[in-house]
Amino acid sequence: xxxxxxxxxxxxxxxxxxIVPEVGTLDLNGRTRFFQIIDEALRARSPxxxxxxxxxxxVIRWLPLLRWGTSFERxxxxxxxxVLSWLMKCPSRTLRxxxxxxxxxxxxxxYGQPETWESIGYVPRVDGNEALYA
Amino acid sequence: xxxxxxxxxxxxxxxxGGTVARELAPLCADGVRIAILEWGARLRKDEFTGREVxxxxxxxxxxxxxxxKDRAMTLAAGRAYGGxxxxxxxxxxxxxRRVAERWGVPGLEWDDIERRSAKYxxxxxxxxxxxxxxxxxxxxxxxxxxxxxxxxxxxxxNVDGCRGAGVCNLGCPNLAKQGTHRVQLPVAExxxxxxxxxxxxxxxxxxxxxxxxxDPGFGxxxxxxxxxxxxxxxxxxxxxxxxxxxxLLLRSGxxxxxxxxxxxxxxxxxxxxxxxxxxxxxxxxxxPKSFYCDEFLESAGFLLETCMYYPFTTAKNLxxxxxxxxxxxxxxxxxxxxxxxxxxxxxxxNRVTVDKRGEPVVDYRLTGGVLDTLHRSMIAAAEVFFxxxxxxxxxxxxxxxxxxxxxxxxxxxLIPRRNVRPGQISVSSAHLMGGCRMGADxxxxxxxxxxxxxxxxxxxxxxxxxxxRCSEVxxxxxxxxxxxxxxxxxxxxREELLSS
Numbered sequence: 335x336x337x338x339x340x341x342x343x344x345x346x347x348x349x350x351x352x353i354v355p356e357v358g359t360l361d362l363n364g365r366t367r368f369f370q371i372i373d374e375a376l377r378a379r380s381p382x383x384x385x386x387x388x389x390x391x392x393v394i395r396w397l398p399l400l401r402w403g404t405s406f407e408r409x410x411x412x413x414x415x416x417v418l419s420w421l422m423k424c425p426s427r428t429l430r431x432x433x434x435x436x437x438x439x440x441x442x443x444x445y446g447q448p449e450t451w452e453s454i455g456y457v458p459r460v461d462g463n464e465a466l467y468a
Numbered sequence: 469x470x471x472x473x474x475x476x477x478x479x480x481x482x483x484x485g486g487t488v489a490r491e492l493a494p495l496c497a498d499g500v501r502i503a504i505l506e507w508g509a510r511l512r513k514d515e516f517t518g519r520e521v522x523x524x525x526x527x528x529x530x531x532x533x534x535x536x537k538d539r540a541m542t543l544a545a546g547r548a549y550g551g552x553x554x555x556x557x558x559x560x561x562x563x564x565r566r567v568a569e570r571w572g573v574p575g576l577e578w579d580d581i582e583r584r585s586a587k588y589x590x591x592x593x594x595x596x597x598x599x600x601x602x603x604x605x606x607x608x609x610x611x612x613x614x615x616x617x618x619x620x621x622x623x624x625x626n627v628d629g630c631r632g633a634g635v636c637n638l639g640c641p642n643l644a645k646q647g648t649h650r651v652q653l654p655v656a657e658x659x660x661x662x663x664x665x666x667x668x669x670x671x672x673x674x675x676x677x678x679x680x681x682x683d684p685g686f687g688x689x690x691x692x693x694x695x696x697x698x699x700x701x702x703x704x705x706x707x708x709x710x711x712x713x714x715x716l717l718l719r720s721g722x723x724x725x726x727x728x729x730x731x732x733x734x735x736x737x738x739x740x741x742x743x744x745x746x747x748x749x750x751x752x753x754x755x756p757k758s759f760y761c762d763e764f765l766e767s768a769g770f771l772l773e774t775c776m777y778y779p780f781t782t783a784k785n786l787x788x789x790x791x792x793x794x795x796x797x798x799x800x801x802x803x804x805x806x807x808x809x810x811x812x813x814x815x816x817x818n819r820v821t822v823d824k825r826g827e828p829v830v831d832y833r834l835t836g837g838v839l840d841t842l843h844r845s846m847i848a849a850a851e852v853f854f855x856x857x858x859x860x861x862x863x864x865x866x867x868x869x870x871x872x873x874x875x876x877x878x879x880x881x882l883i884p885r886r887n888v889r890p891g892q893i894s895v896s897s898a899h900l901m902g903g904c905r906m907g908a909d910x911x912x913x914x915x916x917x918x919x920x921x922x923x924x925x926x927x928x929x930x931x932x933x934x935x936x937r938c939s940e941v942x943x944x945x946x947x948x949x950x951x952x953x954x955x956x957x958x959x960x961x962r963e964e965l966l967s968s
Contacts, residue, residue: 352789352790353789353790353793354783354789354793354794355790355791355794356794371521374525375531378525378530378531415790418789418790422788422789422892423892427891430891430892431539431891434539434891437784437789438533438784440789441780441783441784442521442780442784444783445520445779445780445782445783445797446520446521446779446780448519450779451779453798454779454797454798454799454800454801455748455798455799455800455801455802456752456778456779456800456801457752458518458633458634458635458752458753458778459633459753460518460631460633460641460642461631461632461633462603462631462632462633462634462752462753462754463601463630463631463632463753463754464631464632465632465750465753465754466600466601466603466632466750466753466754467600
């Protein structure tokens with residue numbers, strides 16, 4: 335990824351698995367596409383938004399230190415889920431909005447890949463009307 | 469900086485700009501030079517791939533993810549040769565008489581809007597799909613509404629040769645949708661109107677516009693090479709959408725003369741809800757939007773419509789994440805989807821401003837009344853899902869991710885009003901209206917009833933930014949009707965406007 339450091343990108347993958355568990359099952363090509371989509375989306379945003387995105391990942395990584403004395407990636411999946419659930423409804427509008435933005439990026443990276451569509455039963459076809467008669 | 473010169477410049481090529489161009493095009497035969505400056509690209513047929521992320525990037529401002537200032541709403545507006553008419557579902561409703569009466573613009577009669585709407589409905593081949601081309605997602609909506617005793621109507625749509633690709637909002641890969649890119653713009657070009665794509669109008673002044681042409685990396689090349697241009701014109705017509713038209717006029721310095729500029733923006737806030745059925749449905753095949761229910765339009769201010777979105781759009785509109793979210797996404801074939809649209813009031817403080825770079829900032833607040841409406845609409849949509857046989861539903865403000873069919877008698881309790889909070893549900897808009905509203909009073913409106921900007925005889929607006937209030941129904945035919953009026957006024961004032 336050009337828009338995130340290797341370390342941040344690797345942490346993003348950890349968080350992404352909590353948001354869409356199937357991210358963890360992507361093969362190398364799928365993972366590459368996942369990061370490419372997010373990278374392109376971030377590149378289209380302003381430098382300030384890119385910085386905020388990186389900072390948010392930093393916050394998520396170290397936020398659990400306050401409660402559990404360790405970083406996000408060292409928590410059990412259930413606790414990681416609790417951290418993200420708290421962020422989603424958190425009283426701080428900035429953090430809450432940041433999490434919604436992160437969630438959108440992860441969904442885009444995974445569900446935006448045509449290669450994942452078949453697994454969810456989304457099979458668009460240009461002659462869809464034919465399918466109505468099949 | 470290279471110069472170009474025209475008699476009439478039209479900014480934008482969507483429902484407004486495309487219509488004005490088509491109606492003024494006969495003037496070209498008399499030597500009148502007309503050009504359209506369109507920010508977006510003219511895509512080649514093979515570029516309509518139906519792939520969500522790719523098409524969003526090619527066809528929408530900010531890939532369809534423009535946010536309001538408080539980030540509580542996502543705004544979608546098309547940016548392409550044909551504007552938003554490339555990316556809507558083709559629904560073509562005539563604005564009801566009662567709405568025109570609520571608009572209350574002196575000199576604007578519903579009969580006139582209706583007559584002009586009918587003209588474009590005919591030109592765009594608007595018709596109702598036969599029952600054998602309605603998929604399960606649509607049929608279930610109609611059945612659910614009827615089972616509840618609610619009135620359901622069929623959408624007239626403007627398709628010709630629809631093969632049911634189901635990706636209308638991503639640009640039709642079969643080129644079946646009769647948007648301005650298929651109907652009005654080709655006629656205008658044939659008559660001599662020039663269309664300059666990939667051209668962003670930076671600002672305007674009397675007699676000239678400043679334009680930047682960029683290569684976006686897709687679509688047909690613009691007739692003009694990338695660079696900055698000064699374009700002279702006697703008449704300028706702005707039709708760039710409610711947000712962009714207001715922003716262009718504001719960064720051109722008109723705000724000081726026009727206190728209502730950018731204000732009274734309405735967005736027709738929308739939510740997507742999902743019902744899960746036991747069996748796979750035909751939901752992505754076929755036209756996605758056949759029916760609507762306006763049972764509650766007058767009493768509670770919302771409209772229910774069928775819809776069927778794509779994986780990423782659906783995923784981001786569901787609330788939550790993780791296993792439950794994934795579970796619902798995995799049964800995409802079993803989804804029934806409903807779109808709810810709330811009527812929002814025109815508020816002076818809901819407005820477009822520009823930042824220091826001149827880019828639009830949409831300062832819009834969801835009022836308590838609109839949140840009440842969204843709350844009622846969610847409960848109504850859940851009732852439709854269950855009446856149609858859904859096993860469970862996902863409602864954005866639900867106490868839990870899923871509400872099961874066995875809980876359908878407890879919807880009021882399971883979808884509490886307190887959960888309907890900005891920033892905690894995914895609210896979106898594709899119907900941007902107002903900002904350059906029509907009216908008689910320059911203190912509370914931006915243009916007269918014919919779209920001429922107050923105090924600027926050479927400047928007109930011809931898009932949904934003219935709406936003084938929400939149109940309450942899908943707005944495209946109304947935009948075309950108003951744009952037709954603008955063209956008529958320019959033709960009538962031709963001698964005065966075009967004399968050198």
